Amino acid sequence: MEEKKKMDPRFQFVTLHQEESEHIAAPQYSYWKSVFRRFFSSKPAILMLIISGLIVVLSILQPMISGYDPLNVPTINDFSTHFLRPSAAHWFGTDNIGRELFDAVWLGTRNSLLISFAAAMITTVLGVIVGAFWGYSRKMDTVMLEVYNIVANIPFVLIVMVLVYVLGSGIPQLIFALSCTSWLGTAYFIRVQVMIIRDREYNLASRCLGTPTSKIILHNVLPYLISVIVTMISRDVPSFISYEVFLSYLGVGVGQTDQTLGKMIQEYSQYMQSAGYLFWIPVAISALISVSLYIVGQTMADASDPKTHMQ
Amino acid sequence: MAENKEKILEVKNLEVTFKNGKKEFVAVQDANFDLYEGETFSLVGESGSGKTTIGRAILRINPTSKGEILYKGKKINGKLDKETDRWVIRNIQMVFQDPAASLNERATIDYIVSEGLSNFHMYHSDAERHQKVVDALKSVGLLEEHASRYPHEFSGGQRQRIGIARAMVMEPKLLIADEPISALDVSIRAQVLNLLKKFQRETGLTILFIAHDLSVVRYISDRIAVIHKGRIVEMASTQELFKNPLHPYTQSLLSAVPMPDPQIEKNKKLLIYSGMEEDSKTDPRSWQEVLPGHYIYANESEMVEYRNKVTL
Structure with a gap:
């Protein structure tokens, strides 16, 4: 009480609210x-997403x-429609038998995208599920490592070519063939990531609470791998497009009737040399797809890493 | 006081060995102690002495290589059937050392606290589960609105309280607190200790407290075991141990406790324990009782010395 009186009147006691x-x-x-706020703060990524x-x-x-x-060619004998340069009437020009390149390119793009997205999807889903359990189980590790060592030492293109020859185009x-191996x-990549995260203390805590392994993988491990998985998808899709282009170029890709x-x-x-646009337009479209998807994927991967959210 | 109470946990001749290829490392050997219901038992020792390993062996994170751990008379180390395993999990819970590392950063507090509840379906409806989470949060002084937050938004003390809430929501009988305050700021250590004491008062919880700081241990525990290089060297009630610290290692630990007085601190003589000379062939050391409830790891010639000290 004494002290209270002596106190400077400009100060006063307050109670602490716990x-x-x-x-x-x-x-x-x-x-x-x-994640989305971070992604849309990057202008190049928005541009590439639009493209x-x-x-x-x-x-x-x-x-x-x-x-x-591609098989319906009424103009095959009408030489006046062959090799027309790109113009207002024929946007991308016509080819050696008078087919519209503009129509052909988009059908080709559709099929290429279909192949690469489907292969990337299968690769990712299968890879993540198997990799997650692979990282957890010691027994599975010894078996899978041998399988991986054998498969990884055979050139990928060789496997795909043999499979396409066997299965038909x-x-x-x-x-x-693309997603098979x-x-x-x-x-393997996911296995290494899981092994890094596996022994962190919060996983021990979950085990002490009786959480089964599948639930630990789903709630404790995979959320940390979102950024890594997105990076992998953004790398896989363009690489499958170039594999498709490469294999078709070698003549072992898709069948005669597929575009x-x-x-x-x-x-x-x-x-x-003679009609360069026929070659360069599909090449340009394929390059555009690869670059835009890659940049979108990389920005998405950065954005899905929570370390970037605090800035 | 301890004798008339029921034994909740018995550790007998426990040995934990880590194997790395052909190399073997014995982390804990010949650990013997009992925990009585409702008491706080502390394991004290320097880092690397095996105190955390003992705690983790009880929780079955570290496999044991010898000896037995009995919980309420039932063996809980080695291979267990599923039912016993779940029974042990429900009864023994742990609070971890590092509050930053022991919470899943990508899950909400609601998920973290209710993880054990959902593993054991300890609720009838989602509303009941949420209510249990809210009650657990309130019991550790946190707010209901925190349930939808993520761990990185909390301070160290708050996180450790979340860790305690996660363990206490399971209504365990035995709580293993593995250095729960050593990663915390000095100003909030008391808060967490008092919280543990509060739970003990309210629910009759038994606590196995693992620490390296004797001043903290003195405040919270009923009995203390001092562990050195994987071996328990002395065990007694808190009062007895501080009155009669017999083993040279205990004395050196006590001398290391900082004094909040610069005069005493300046003139304090630090005792350094260099380990025991081995003459095990002629006079092997064993686990012996000096006074009722006061055990020490010593050989016959040392025992004579210790007995003299006690009776003086």
């Missing part, structure tokens, strides 16, 4: 909201409208 001090003033944190979105939409809609069929066969690489970008590049490469 509950107030526990309150967190920051707004609620939401992982996915932060790749346009390509995807065009490749889905345009073949539906044009009804293009066609889009489903090519998807199967590549998921092992993904699984893909790779097949077009292979077919028209003989006109590189």
Whole structure:
């Protein structure tokens, strides 16, 4: 009491509110909201997202409208329609038997995208599931390491070529051949990541609470790998597109009746000197897809890493 | 006081060995102690002495190579059937040392606290589960609104309280607190210790407290075991141990406790324990009782010395 009287009148006692001090003033944190905010703060990524979105939409809609069929060639004997340069009437010009390149390109893009997305999807889903359990189980590790060592030492292109020869050519066969062994690489990569995270203390805590391994993988390990998985997808899709182009160029990709970008590049490469547009337009489209998808994927991978959310 | 209480946990001749290829490392050997219901038992020792290993062996994170651990008379080390395993998990819980590392950064507090509840379906409806989470958070002084937050938004003390809430929501009988305050700021250590004491008062919880700081241990525990290089060297009630620290290692630990008085601190003589000379062939050391409840690891000639000291 004595002291209170002596106190400077400009000061006064306040009571401590225990509950107030526990309150967190920051707004609620939401992982996915932060991811998208981060992603859309990058202008190049938005541009590339628009470009790749346009390509995807065009490749889905345009073949539906044009009804293009590479085997239906009424102009084959009308030499006046062959090798027309790009113009207002023929946007991308026409080829050696008078087919519209504009129609052909979008059908080819559709099939190439279909192949690469399907192969990337299978590779990722299978790779992540197998890799997650591979990283956890010691028994599985000894077996899978041997399998991986054998498969990883055979050149990928060789495996794909042999498979396509055995299964015959066609889009489903090519998807199967591309994803047949590549998921092992993904699984191995995920295994290493899981092994890094596996022994962290919060996983021990979960085990002490009786959490089964599958639930630990789903809730404790995979959320940490989102950024890594997105990086892998953004790397896989363009690489599968270039594999398709490469294999079709070698003539072991899709069948005679299927139209893909790779097949077009292979077919028209003989006109590189005489009618260059036939070769360069599919090449440019394929490059555009790869670059835009890669940049979108990389920005997404950065954005999905929560370390970038605090800035 | 301890004698008339029921034994909740018995550790007998426990040995834990880590194998790395052909190399073997004995982390804990010949550990013997009992925990009585409702008491706080502390394991004290320097880092690397095996105190955490003992705690983790009880939780079955580290496999044991010899000896037995009995919980309520039932063996809980080695291979267990599923039912016993779940029974042990429900009864023994742990609070971890590092509050930053022991919480899943990508899960909400609601998920973290209710993880054990959902593993054992300890609720009938989602509303009941949420209510249990909220009650657990309130019991450690946190707010209901924290349930939807992520661990990185909390301070170290708050996180450690979340860790305690996660363990206490399971309503365990035995809590293993593995250096729960050594990673915390000095100003909030008391808060966490008092919280543990509060739970003990309210629920009759038994606590196995693992620490390296004798001043903290003195405040919280009923009995203390001092462990050195994987071997328990002295065990007694807190009062007895501080009154009659017999083993040279215990004395050196006591001399290392900082004094909040610069005069005493300046003139304090630090005792350094260099380990025991081995003459095990002629006079092997064993686990012996000096006074009722006061055990020490010593050989016959040392025992004579210790007995003289005690009776003086």
